[in-house]
Amino acid sequence: MTxxxxxxxxxxxxxxxxxxxxxxxxxxxxxxxxxxxAIMLFPIYWMVNASLQPSGNTLTxxxxxxxxxxxxxxxxxxxxxxxxxxxxxxxxxxxLFSLAIAAPAAYALAQFRFRWINVAxxxxxxxxxxxxxxxxNALYAAYNDLGLLNSIxxxxxADATHAIPFAILILRAFMIGIPxxxxxxxxxxxxxxxxxxxxxxxxxxxxSLITAGLFSFLFSWSDFLFALTLTTTQDVRPVTLGIYQxxxxxxxxxxxxxxxxxxxxxxxxxxxxxxxxxxxxxxxGGAVK
Amino acid sequence: xxxxxxxxxxxIAVPQTRNTLSARKRFSQENLMKILFVVPAxxxxxxxxxxxxxxxxxxxxxxxxxxxxxxxEAPWVGFENYVTVFSSNLFxxxxxxxxxxxxxxxxxxxxxxxxxxxFFKRRFPLSNFLRSMLLLPWxxxxxxxxxxxxxxxxxxxxxxxxxxxxxxxxxxxxxxxxSPAVALTAVVLVNIWVGIPFNVTILYGGLQDIPxxxxxxxxxxxxxxxxxxxxxxxxxxQPVVSVVLVLGVVYTIKVLDIILGLTNGGPAxxxxxxxxxxxxxxxxxxxxxxxxxxxxxLILISLLFAIIYLRxxxxxxxx
Numbered sequence: 297m298t299x300x301x302x303x304x305x306x307x308x309x310x311x312x313x314x315x316x317x318x319x320x321x322x323x324x325x326x327x328x329x330x331x332x333x334a335i336m337l338f339p340i341y342w343m344v345n346a347s348l349q350p351s352g353n354t355l356t357x358x359x360x361x362x363x364x365x366x367x368x369x370x371x372x373x374x375x376x377x378x379x380x381x382x383x384x385x386x387x388x389x390x391x392l393f394s395l396a397i398a399a400p401a402a403y404a405l406a407q408f409r410f411r412w413i414n415v416a417x418x419x420x421x422x423x424x425x426x427x428x429x430x431x432x433n434a435l436y437a438a439y440n441d442l443g444l445l446n447s448i449x450x451x452x453x454a455d456a457t458h459a460i461p462f463a464i465l466i467l468r469a470f471m472i473g474i475p476x477x478x479x480x481x482x483x484x485x486x487x488x489x490x491x492x493x494x495x496x497x498x499x500x501x502x503x504s505l506i507t508a509g510l511f512s513f514l515f516s517w518s519d520f521l522f523a524l525t526l527t528t529t530q531d532v533r534p535v536t537l538g539i540y541q542x543x544x545x546x547x548x549x550x551x552x553x554x555x556x557x558x559x560x561x562x563x564x565x566x567x568x569x570x571x572x573x574x575x576x577x578x579x580x581g582g583a584v585k
Numbered sequence: 586x587x588x589x590x591x592x593x594x595x596x597i598a599v600p601q602t603r604n605t606l607s608a609r610k611r612f613s614q615e616n617l618m619k620i621l622f623v624v625p626a627x628x629x630x631x632x633x634x635x636x637x638x639x640x641x642x643x644x645x646x647x648x649x650x651x652x653x654x655x656x657x658e659a660p661w662v663g664f665e666n667y668v669t670v671f672s673s674n675l676f677x678x679x680x681x682x683x684x685x686x687x688x689x690x691x692x693x694x695x696x697x698x699x700x701x702x703x704f705f706k707r708r709f710p711l712s713n714f715l716r717s718m719l720l721l722p723w724x725x726x727x728x729x730x731x732x733x734x735x736x737x738x739x740x741x742x743x744x745x746x747x748x749x750x751x752x753x754x755x756x757x758x759x760x761x762x763x764s765p766a767v768a769l770t771a772v773v774l775v776n777i778w779v780g781i782p783f784n785v786t787i788l789y790g791g792l793q794d795i796p797x798x799x800x801x802x803x804x805x806x807x808x809x810x811x812x813x814x815x816x817x818x819x820x821x822x823q824p825v826v827s828v829v830l831v832l833g834v835v836y837t838i839k840v841l842d843i844i845l846g847l848t849n850g851g852p853a854x855x856x857x858x859x860x861x862x863x864x865x866x867x868x869x870x871x872x873x874x875x876x877x878x879x880x881x882x883l884i885l886i887s888l889l890f891a892i893i894y895l896r897x898x899x900x901x902x903x904x
Binding site: 426435 | 615618619622623625626628629630633634637638640641644650653701705707709710711712714715717718719720721722723724725726727728729730731732733734735736737744747778781782784786790794811835838839841842845846850860863864867876877880883887888890891894895897
């Protein structure tokens with residue numbers, strides 16, 4: 297596509313710019329792009345670099361970890377290993393719960409002719425804008441009565457507030473394009489609404505389900521507010537809260553903090569590298585539509 | 586495939602004419618099933634978005650403190666919590682900081698985001714890969730960003746001060762996060778860094794949607810470069826711009842992670858915002874009534890921008 301357009305355009309642009317400007321070598325743009333990216337990602341490089349420095353409360357890190365120490369990682373894993381596992385369990389739970397709630401709703405809002413669809417979409421859009429602290433204020437009191445403070449189910453339910461509205465909108469944007477005839481064909485064959493949903497809609501929507509799932513995971517993994525407000529003991533403690541407590545007023549062991557930060561960044565880094573397609577789809581689709 | 590063929594062979598009219606009564610019964614059953622698809626999501630949204638909004642309103646009219654959790658008593662106090670909020674000497678600084686934080690963050694994110702989006706619009710080798718890698722700061726947990734920037738902005742040993750001293754921009758190390766004079770600026774800078782990827786992504790999408798023919802026609806009239814940007818890009822990008830800006834406001838006024846991680850609202854309350862106040866009243870001082878009142882001020886501002894967003898979004902869809 298791109299090359300075809302470029303070839304088509306070339307004669308005209310040659311006629312226009314008769315040697316007035318040398319065409320810029322595309323490699324130059326790539327080089328410039330790499331420079332921009334390097335500036336933007338420098339803090340992340342610095343985090344990795346600092347995590348490999350000898351432990352201590354000062355940061356005398358050189359530009360490169362020429363003599364890498366892994367003491368920070370040893371401390372991080374011994375002190376935060378459990379919290380990382382907690383984060384992982386909560387995040388996976390949030391993905392499963394959010395998709396289970398969001399997928400049928402998204403399908404209904406995309407394909408069934410309800411009269412109140414626009415109202416429902418409006419409610420979902422607005423719910424995304426409610427500040428998390430509002431939810432935390434109310435949930436703390438409710439969770440206190442229900443015994444959900446310091447519990448994994450409590451965190452999953454709360455973290456799903458980050459994920460469910462987003463997942464419904466992303467999934468609906470895809471499911472609106474499913475031709476109703478495919479589902480109808482199965483219905484005529486005797487499949488119920490539920491069976492048609494699981495045997496036809498879910499497999500077709502695989503890619504958008506992956507996108508919604510990945511983002512639900514990242515949202516929940518990044519959650520700090522509910523970790524901060526809905527846990528009060530050491531028992532159930534997501535790693536984001538672990539980092540916050542390291543930060544305290546005075547940081548005593550920078551390499552351990554940075555090593556924990558690197559470990560908590562791994563899901564985002566890995567997913568961006570191996571599932572770029574899905575991440576890009578979610579980044580554009582969720583915000584505007 | 587075989588299912589479609591089979592169904593095409595069967596006359597569809599037969600089961601319908603046989604008895605309309607059971608067909609109608611099936612129809613209403615079917616409608617019930619359809620509603621069941623949205624019931625879980627509806628319940629969840631009512632419990633986890635609707636209930637908190639209502640609860641914040643009632644809480645803000647009650648004396649809701651630690652005692653409430655033991656005795657279950659939360660006496661009604663009318664608008665006393667709001668009086669506490671508005672007469673607090675932290676309210677106007679927090680409101681001002683919220684405005685400065687939001688405007689500063691969004692101006693920076695938008696300007697840099699638009700510049701980068703325009704840059705990446707030219708297709709060059711690796712452009713798509715580089716652009717998606719740019720998303721990373723946005724995908725990381727915000728608290729990770731805060732921790733990293735804490736180390737970069739450290740007064741004595743942080744790399745930023747060391748770098749600025751080495752190139753001779755500053756003589757003495759800047760106390761980025763420990764001086765009330767610069768702390769808010771530092772927090773804004775970090776939030777700009779976090780928000781750039783989102784702005785690039787949405788604006789890049791908007792730029793892609795402007796048809797190439799417009800630029801080709803303009804080029805024939807001699808409008809290239811800055812002129813093309815002013816007369817073609819900017820007017821055509823308007824709907825997307827409004828969406829980005831309004832969403833930016835809605836997302837920025839509620840930011841907590843970055844401020845708590847970098848400064849905890851300090852030094853000397855220099856980075857207190859409405860969201861931080863709400864958190865601290867509720868979860869540090871256990872004055873849930875006052876915290877809820879702060880939350881409601883926040884909601885009111887969000888609501889205002891939500892309305893603007895919905896109008897902008899509708900315009901974007903219409904056009």
